[in-house]
Amino acid sequence: MEEIRHEPVAPTRAQWLAAGGAIDAHRHDDHQIIYAARGVLSVTTGEGSWVAPGTRAIWVPAGTVHAHRAYGDLELHLVGLPAGNNPLGLQTPAVLSVGPLLRELIIEYTRTAGEQSAQRHRLRAVLLDQLRASPQQPQHVPAPTEPLLRTVCALLRADPGDNRTLADLGREVGASDRTLSRLFRRDLGMTFPQWRTQLRLHHALILLADKTPVTSVAHQCGWSSASVFIDVFRRTFGHTPGTYPPS
Template identity: 40%
Template sequence: MNKFSHESLSPELIHLLGHDERTPAHTHALGHLVYPATGVLSLVTRDGSWIAPSNRVVWVPAEFEHQHRAHGATDMRVVFLPESMATSLVPHPAVLATTPLAREAMLALTGPRRREKESTERLRLVVIDELSATGEQPLHLPEPHDDRLLAVTKLVEEDLSTPVSLAELGHRVGASERTLSRLFQQETGMTFRQWRAELRVHRALLRLADGMSVYDTAAECGWANPGSFILAFTSLVGMSPGKYQQSLV
């Protein structure tokens, strides 16, 4: 694990990441907001992954071990928060919906202009005020730890295009549907259907970022038709697949 200390040198950072580029696992002494001004960014931890397109921002509390992965060329902006400001946000990693005002404030904080401390603090407060109002977004995919669940999730991830029932998956891994249902709720806080739906949207975000068409993405990720895919995607991401893809250009 690496201990990054960028925050002691500069309060804000810009990282330009290439497609599929990953940072090493690391921690920061300060909580920080990570915003993909372009591209798509994953936050990966031992407890699961969070994914953020350019209309979302990832919150990472202080001392929380994590790594980032870029999907497409990604302009990653990092805004560190002093402890007094960080308490306004949730005590765990989260994806938050950004707003036009929060976006502009984060871009200003990470831009080339040198700012006085008072100016920087005012902009940080604007960002926090905006993000606190939007609330936590459902773009977190929990990572289970039970060996039976891990076997099930691996089978699902290997082929999303052909949905398989939990009963059939249980038969393949040697566990009952009832046991697996209980474990999914216990370890991820979701039902199996909810977890799989979240995984499908995560996969769709990445495929669309790679330039795959909406129709082909729907088929690969297991939706029966593009219409149901568009509805599910829009409800979680906040924009249609087409608009999301246009925002990456």
């Protein structure tokens, strides 16, 4: 079994990752806020995956094994927090809303990493206040543990545009739609349509980061029309897919 890299201190810094770049699986003894001011960031843990555009940040609690991947050229901002300082009170990863003020605070705080000044301490205090007030967003694609669900979810991950019903998928894996529906709720805490929508939105963000046209993204992700996709995307992320990624 490959040993997981252990970096005791979660760094606070800004860095660039080229499109397709990755940071392999590792863990910190600190908490960490991970934010992409440009590009799309994917964070994967044993519990599933999170994909965040510029209106979202990802909270990774201390001790969580996680890996990063860049889609599009990624302007990455990392904020490390001591394990004893948990402003969110969360022990599991989460996606947080990032408004204009929180965005600028994160960027400035990581830009001045290493400095020690009264101004920086005040900046940190405001940043923590904004984090505490930041709403959580249900944008997690959980990873199944049930063998049947692993097979079904692998089929859909391979082709997020697959529009087969749960009954159709059940026939392929040898289970009834009722059984699969029960497993989705019990193992993943969401319904099959909810899980598939999350998967499709995550895939859509990745395609948009590669500058795929909106109509093509809608088709590849299984939406019936571009207008339906745009509506779902806007209600989820607060802006239209045509305005993302930022230039």
